Amino acid sequence: MKLTEEQKALLEGSKGETLAKVMESLVRYGELFGADEMVPVSSKYNHLVTSFGLKALGPVYELMDKLIEAGAPSGQKFTVDPKPLDKNVPSNFAQNIVFKHFMYSRQKDYEKQLRELGLLSDKAFTCTCYMDEVGNKPEFGDVLSWSESSAVVYANSVLGARCNRNSGIIDLMGSVIGFVPKFGLLTDEGRKADWIVEVRTEKKPEAQLLGSAIGMKVMEDVPYVKGLDKWLGNVLDDEACTYLKDFGAATASNGAVGLYHIDGLTPEAVKYGEDLIKPDAKVYVIDDAELERVYRDYPVIWKNKDASPKLCFMGCPHMSLQQLKDWTDKIEKGLAMSGQEKVTVPTVFTAAPDVLEKFARTPYADRLKATGVITSYICPLMYMNNPLSEKMPVITSSNKLRTYTSARYYTDDEILDQLTKGGK
Amino acid sequence: MKAFKGRVVVPGRIAAEVLVSHQGLNTLASFQKALQFGDKKATCGDQNNPDLYGKQMAGKALCLPQTIGSTTGGLVLYCACSMGRQPACMLFSNPIDSLAAAGAVLADVWLDNVRMPVVDSLGQEFLDYVKDGMNVVIQEDGTVLVG
Numbered sequence: 001m002k003l004t005e006e007q008k009a010l011l012e013g014s015k016g017e018t019l020a021k022v023m024e025s026l027v028r029y030g031e032l033f034g035a036d037e038m039v040p041v042s043s044k045y046n047h048l049v050t051s052f053g054l055k056a057l058g059p060v061y062e063l064m065d066k067l068i069e070a071g072a073p074s075g076q077k078f079t080v081d082p083k084p085l086d087k088n089v090p091s092n093f094a095q096n097i098v099f100k101h102f103m104y105s106r107q108k109d110y111e112k113q114l115r116e117l118g119l120l121s122d123k124a125f126t127c128t129c130y131m132d133e134v135g136n137k138p139e140f141g142d143v144l145s146w147s148e149s150s151a152v153v154y155a156n157s158v159l160g161a162r163c164n165r166n167s168g169i170i171d172l173m174g175s176v177i178g179f180v181p182k183f184g185l186l187t188d189e190g191r192k193a194d195w196i197v198e199v200r201t202e203k204k205p206e207a208q209l210l211g212s213a214i215g216m217k218v219m220e221d222v223p224y225v226k227g228l229d230k231w232l233g234n235v236l237d238d239e240a241c242t243y244l245k246d247f248g249a250a251t252a253s254n255g256a257v258g259l260y261h262i263d264g265l266t267p268e269a270v271k272y273g274e275d276l277i278k279p280d281a282k283v284y285v286i287d288d289a290e291l292e293r294v295y296r297d298y299p300v301i302w303k304n305k306d307a308s309p310k311l312c313f314m315g316c317p318h319m320s321l322q323q324l325k326d327w328t329d330k331i332e333k334g335l336a337m338s339g340q341e342k343v344t345v346p347t348v349f350t351a352a353p354d355v356l357e358k359f360a361r362t363p364y365a366d367r368l369k370a371t372g373v374i375t376s377y378i379c380p381l382m383y384m385n386n387p388l389s390e391k392m393p394v395i396t397s398s399n400k401l402r403t404y405t406s407a408r409y410y411t412d413d414e415i416l417d418q419l420t421k422g423g424k
Numbered sequence: 425m426k427a428f429k430g431r432v433v434v435p436g437r438i439a440a441e442v443l444v445s446h447q448g449l450n451t452l453a454s455f456q457k458a459l460q461f462g463d464k465k466a467t468c469g470d471q472n473n474p475d476l477y478g479k480q481m482a483g484k485a486l487c488l489p490q491t492i493g494s495t496t497g498g499l500v501l502y503c504a505c506s507m508g509r510q511p512a513c514m515l516f517s518n519p520i521d522s523l524a525a526a527g528a529v530l531a532d533v534w535l536d537n538v539r540m541p542v543v544d545s546l547g548q549e550f551l552d553y554v555k556d557g558m559n560v561v562i563q564e565d566g567t568v569l570v571g
Contacts, residue, residue, distance in 0.1 A: 021533055021534060024533050025529055025530055025533045025534070028529045028532075028533065029522075029525055029526055029529050032433060032520060032525045032529070033522070033525070049494070049495045049496050050496065050499060054460065055460070056456075056459035056460040056503065056507075057459070057499065057503050058503075058506075059502060059503050059506035059507065059535075060499050060502070060503060063530075063534060103460060147495035147496075148495055149493070149494055149495045152495065164522050165495055165521075165522045165523060166495060166498075166522065166526065167495055167496070167497055167498025167499055167522065167523045167526030167527065167530075168495060168496045168498060168499035169498060169499045169502065169526065169530055170498060170526045170530070171495075184522065219448060219490070219492065220490065220492070220521055252493075253493055253494065255448075255492060256448065256490070256491075256492040256493065256521060256523075299471055299472065301471045385456055385457070385460070386457075386460070387457070387461070403450070403453065403472060403493065404450075404452060404453050404493070404494065406471070
């Protein structure tokens with residue numbers, strides 16, 4: 001890799017052993033992908049994936065301590081994924097013990113580390129940092145050192161920023177040095193599509209199912225999706241962005257997609273059209289039957305497959321303001337139709353602290369509260385990833401949560417039925 | 425013995441028993457429970473991976489196409505290495521992905537006394553050939569001998 005004099009000096013230890021190792025990590029990481037130079041990080045803020053003080057990740061915190069001791073904070077302020085704990089979320093006595101004293105016993109210390117390294121604010125904990133209310137929204141063409149698969153795929157695809165699917169720790173290192181290796185999704189060639197996905201459904205496809213199907217088929221490749229603008233339109237309005245948030249998270253978690261193009265909708269597809277498609281691109285046709293097949297193939301790992309759900313999580317990734325409002329309307333309507341007053345399954349809607357704050361100032365907040373739904377800033381994944389929660393029959397319409405935990409996936413309509421008609 | 429030649433990501437010479445995942449390894453889903461709850465065998469916790477679910481990953485020659493899923497993947501792999509619960513080596517049929525690459529490089533640069541050789545680009549034929557329980561020998565130049 002061709003390095004500048006400044007970068008060479010860093011690598012040789014001009015600013016100490018820790019920064020030399022940071023540089024070595026990034027250079028070796030980049031060289032594996034044929035990077036021939038490091039390019040400046042140009043976004044205003046960074047975003048990190050590691051938000052949890054998990055006892056098991058001790059080695060990560062030791063490494064972060066080394067950065068702090070070396071006087072090497074992040075060069076940018078950053079947002080970070082959601083917190084793993086919120087007392088508003090229902091949990092039993094045993095779960096509380098496990099969460100606080102066993103799993104997340106390092107949470108307080110870790111948050112202190114984050115503040116020392118450059119945490120944007122105490123409200124900066126969300127996986128949807130790109131929401132207007134949060135304000136970490138890169139510009140078209142910005143080079144990022146982000147991680148969090150759902151945020152990276154959104155930034156690349158919907159905002160037109162440039163970011164590889166960086167791992168935790170690498171995300172912070174790019175920001176500490178101020179440069180990232182140029183390869184993959186940072187290059188024009190790497191942003192071209194390996195797949196043409198033709199959506200031929202008779203109804204608007206469920207975002208989470210469509211994303212899952214595409215993710216499992218294309219894995220880490222770039223898909224160019226045709227036929228979806230028929231359902232989403234040609235304007236990136238709130239509704240389209242929310243759909244793409246959930247769609248993208250499913251492509252990234254069920255596969256390893258870092259960028260997708262939606263014909264006639266996402267910025268690069270609008271700008272370059274089918275010139276983005278590689279000549280030898282493969283074709284994947286998706287109709288209603290294919291989505292049904294994908295859905296039916298999901299394993300259900302509940303011990304009792306007929307158990308009544310004990311909890312419902314919505315918002316992985318975190319919900320948008322519009323989503324919170326739309327779901328308030330839907331739940332009220334569903335309850336009215338079924339003659340119920342409250343949701344029949346304990347339900348948690350999760351969103352960014354800033355989004356929840358804004359939601360709380362709308363009339364929807366009291367209406368949603370009246371249905372019995374709880375709102376929280378928690379990370380549902382972090383709540384679910386332990387043997388106690390794993391035994392609970394939890395339902396969700398998040399394909400990301402389904403992939404990483406024992407939560408059972410249902411479509412939005414099915415979830416609505418369960419919440420308003422009896423939880424069966 | 426059949427020989428396959430790949431690219432060296434982290435050099436090393438080691439012999440180990442094969443464990444194969446024919447689909448992408450979801451690093452977070454596979455390792456998280458093992459790291460959290462002190463499972464030294466690193467039993468795979470990924471319900472969506474029928475090849476690996478419930479099997480010991482620590483000390484095995486993990487053969488796979490690539491890793492997938494959460495971008496915590498690299499740091500999870502780094503932690504597995506730091507805690508001595510890593511596979512003996514990782515053998516990728518595809519070119520390595522960015523998350524596995526991060527974990528492998530971070531462990532090699534930052535951890536003393538931990539070595540997990542990693543070879544990629546071994547090809548689909550390699551992944552089709554290896555079976556659980558076979559033995560492999562990894563050589564410094566990226567040659568993988570399967571017997």
